[in-house]
Amino acid sequence: MEELQDKVSQVLLTLNAPDLISVCQRLKCSEPTGGFESKSRRALNRLVEKTLDDIEEDEDNKLFLQYLEDLLSFVNSLNQPNPGVTKTVQNEPNELDILKEKYSKLQQEQSEARQSLEGEIAAVEQRLRASVLGQETRATTMSPPMLPEVTLRKEFQICGQIGEAGQREKLLHQPYEPN
Incomplete structure (x- = not known):
């Protein structure tokens, strides 16, 4: 029992x-x-x-x-x-199966989109590399034009006295007057 x-x-x-x-x-x-x-x-x-x-x-x-x-x-x-319910359920598409099918389609579409974008990225990278290499070769082949060397000079003159009035060693200079 x-x-x-x-x-x-x-x-x-x-x-x-x-x-x-x-x-x-x-x-x-x-x-x-x-x-x-x-x-x-x-x-x-x-x-x-x-x-x-x-x-x-x-x-x-x-x-x-x-x-x-x-x-x-x-x-x-x-x-x-x-048994009657089982037959009906088996003939009708199951909601879970429908969702699984939608999920697999979305995964496939996402995969295709990802591959397409990766291809576009690779093409753009190649174009950028080619343009950067072209600019570098142009930059190395084209040297900047030679600029003439310019030297600027100015003459300075000291007018006045450097040092104390009673100091033995002092600089005294009179203004320069050109002839």
Whole structure:
């Protein structure tokens, strides 16, 4: 009996919330305030386990085993997909497949755009190198014109006296007057 209870518990853990709500309704669990929909999967699992414990205490072992087997078959029927629904889903394109296809197209377009831009960049770099090399060769071949050397000279003359009046060594100069 414990093996069957463990199996039921394991199967209950795999169910999603709507299926757990169906199990709660089948077991006639006491509905919490806010309804079953307001509860999490974990809370619904605890509610089912508590109800099963209450049934085990109230019922005979044979009757409880039969109850568990019925519950297990009910849960297994919830897990099996409806064949009519499966056919429809298989024929219609899956949203995930559509998104994957869009993603792969975008990746391909991005790759092509990147290759195109890389080609343009390489062409511009070649043109720039060629023009820089051309300018360098012109600059080295064309020497600047020779400018004549210009020397500017100016004569300065000192007028006056350098040194103290009573100093023995002093410079005294009279203004220069050209003839």
